[in-house]
Amino acid sequence: EDQVTQSPEALRLQEGESSSLNCSYTVSGLRGLFWYRQDPGKGPEFLFTLYSAGEEKEKERLKATLTKKESFLHITAPKPEDSATYLCAVRPSGGYQKVTFGIGTKLQVIP
Amino acid sequence: DAGVIQSPRHEVTEMGQEVTLRCKPISGHDYLFWYRQTMMRGLELLIYFNNNVPIDDSGMPEDRFSAKMPNASFSTLKIQPSEPRDSAVYFCASTLREGFSLYGYTFGSGTRLTVV
Numbered sequence: 001e002d003q004v005t006q007s008p009e010a011l012r013l014q015e016g017e018s019s020s021l022n023c024s025y026t027v028s029g030l031r032g033l034f035w036y037r038q039d040p041g042k043g044p045e046f047l048f049t050l051y052s053a054g055e056e057k058e059k060e061r062l063k064a065t066l067t068k069k070e071s072f073l074h075i076t077a078p079k080p081e082d083s084a085t086y087l088c089a090v091r092p093s094g095g096y097q098k099v100t101f102g103i104g105t106k107l108q109v110i111p
Numbered sequence: 112d113a114g115v116i117q118s119p120r121h122e123v124t125e126m127g128q129e130v131t132l133r134c135k136p137i138s139g140h141d142y143l144f145w146y147r148q149t150m151m152r153g154l155e156l157l158i159y160f161n162n163n164v165p166i167d168d169s170g171m172p173e174d175r176f177s178a179k180m181p182n183a184s185f186s187t188l189k190i191q192p193s194e195p196r197d198s199a200v201y202f203c204a205s206t207l208r209e210g211f212s213l214y215g216y217t218f219g220s221g222t223r224l225t226v227v
Contacts, residue, residue, distance in 0.1 A: 031213065032213040042220055044216075045218070046215025046216060047215075049212070049213050049214075051213075087153075087154070096166065097142055097159055097161070098159075100156075101146075101153055101154040102153065103153040
């Protein structure tokens with residue numbers, strides 16, 4: 001069974017204080033790893049897809065990286081508007097769509 | 112496009128009643144998913160459709176849950192009879208047919224279901 005574990009569960013940062021969120025996964029062959037952002041009362045919003053170890057993707061203050069066992073979401077000089085829950089998800093190889101999500105990391109950025 | 116549209120946004124019902132959640136996916140998307148989100152278990156896949164056909168319903172908790180997709184622009188998730196443990200936020204999501212690249216899912220705003 002595919003598993004995704006995210007840490008920490010919650011993170012509180014001062015504005016401008018860079019940090020990283022971790023996503024550890026076990027999957028029977030990785031087709032892709034996803035990062036989503038979820039604001040309170042809303043559905044998750046897609047951020048990135050990573051496909052293979054060594055790959056990196058960037059969007060504004062966010063950079064996602066991937067190894068064979070985990071992914072990191074690096075947040076550089078965060079702003080209060082970056083406050084949200086960040087979800088990691090994995091899609092196994094094979095001809096079917098079955099994505100497993102982690103519980104998420106709740107990030108709070110304080111001005 | 113208005114995105115994935117779910118209704119109602121909130122539903123409060125009494126135990127034993129039938130509940131129907133509705134979803135309109137993004138036009139042109141081939142896949143539709145129903146997820147349930149709770150604090151303890153996070154997002155759990157209940158069922159997904161490809162071109163209106165149910166592909167995997169192994170996540171449906173029990174026979175009280177059923178889902179249909181009569182056409183490409185509409186899907187329902189029904190719970191009958193509802194129980195307090197069904198209280199959660201239910202999300203519908205859709206995505207394009209994948210090619211070399213994987214497309215992320217577009218989620219609706221969810222239906223918050225409370226069964227009392």
